[in-house]
Amino acid sequence: MDLIYRPERYPFLTQxxxxxxxxxxxxxxxxxxxEIPAYLPKGEGEHLYLFLEKEGRTTREVVEFLRDEVGVPEKEIGVAGLKDKHARTRQWLSLPRRYEDALCLLENLKGVRLLEAHLHPHKLRTGHLKGNRFRVLIRNPKGGLPEAEAVLRRLAEKGVPNYYGPQRFGLGGLNPVRGYRLVKEGKGRGTPWLKRFLIGSLQSLLFNDWVALRLERGLYDRVVPGDWAKKHDTGGEFLVEDPKEAERALRLEISATGPLFGKKYPEAQGEARALEDEVLAQYDLRREEFRARKGARRPVRVPLKEWQVEEAKEGLWLSFSLPKGSYATSLLREVMKKEVDTPKEAEEEA
Known part of the structure; x- marks a missing residue:
């Protein structure tokens, strides 16, 4: 029973x-x-939306600066998603309009630049984004444009495996081990937030195992009766009862969703449920042991949009867009055929 996150155990779609x-x-x-925002600020209201570019800073560091140096209560700071430290990132944050005059203090935060500021009636909430646009340089590639394009073309046709990336599992991939102890023993050291995070890491490991199982069984781009499927255009989920839904899955209109086990989430039935039970059984786990977590479902794959590859003297530049909650690392490992991004001080790409 191996609860340590090891990315090499997860098969490539483009093997x-x-x-x-x-x-x-x-x-x-x-x-x-x-970030690709879910909406743009309206230009009026009591909340100030800031479009920031940062380099060498986590989103958390920016929030802490606004709290400690500008004086904004943390609960009044809005963030749609977390962005990596070891990158050049652009994202929206919000804070109450009454702190507008203190924004000049942002100049004191090295690595952060204010690009835009607009008013909006409501605070920015977690998850209020459509996705992210990426532009990534692969230095010293052994392959070139044709190899990269072939992989990306396949991913655009079949969807990108929606594996959780290494950022989710901590140094050495050990967080699921700690999460397992919490689930089995119901106790452990740490704050409530840390405990939720560790159990979430275990949920993520089980989900990755489920994605791998669907790939190995030839069910990656299929749905079976009893699956909960996601509609990629609207985000709606429904229970698959009609075998003809398999045709929509082949067209990447819908995809099967896997469980993030918890106390309340749509439960699969029949053949689809048996696949989930198979993953749980590997670790002597039961659904009811995750009652401390809310639970949800996550699609086995995500659509790839706006992809492009350019050759440059530095290497290969890849440009692409992915929906929120998915990981660029899942695409990059397919293109590079190697494991990428061991956890340092990265945050999750949300």
Missing amino acids: DLPGVGGEIRVEPEDFQVE
């Missing part, structure tokens, strides 16, 4: 296609991320 190798994140500007 038959060669990778380009190489390195990423040699310099922060090699990895660029820009």
Whole structure:
């Protein structure tokens, strides 16, 4: 029973296609991320939306600066998603309008630049984004443009495996082990937030195992009766009862969703439930042991949009867009055919 996150145990969708190798994140500007907002500020209201560019800073560090140096209560600071430290990122934050005159203090935060500021009636909430645009440089590749394009073309056709990235599992991939102890024993050291995070890491490991199982069984781009499927255009979920829904899955209109086990989430039935039970049984786990967590479902794959590859003297530049909650690392490992991004001080790409 191996509860340590080991990315090599998760199969590639494009195993038959060669990778380009190489390195990423040699310099922060090699990895660029820009939020795709769910909406833009209206230009009026009591909340100030800030569009920030940062390099060498986590989102958390910016929030702490606004709290400690500008004096904004943390609960009044709005963030849609977390962005990596070892990258050049652009994202929206919000704070009450009454702190507008103190924004000049942001000049004191090295690595952060204010690009835009607009008013809006409501605070920015977690998850209020459509996704992220990425521009990533692969330095010293062994393969070139044709190899990268072949992989990306397959991913655009079939969808990107929605594995959780290494950021989710902590140094050495050990967080699921600690989460397992909490689930089995119901106690452990740490704050309530830390305990939730560790159990969440275990949930993520089980989900990754489920994705791998669907790939190995030829069910990655299929749905079976009893699956809960997600509609990629609207985000709606429904229980699969009609075998003809398999045709929509092949067109990447819908995808099967896997469980993040908890006390309240749509439960699969029949053949689809048996696959989930198989993953749980590997670790002697039961659904009811996750009652401390809310629970949810997550699609087995996500659509790839706006992809492009450019050759440059530094290497290969990849540009692409992914929906919120998915990981660029899942795409990059397919293109490079190697494991990327061991946890340092990264945050999750949300």
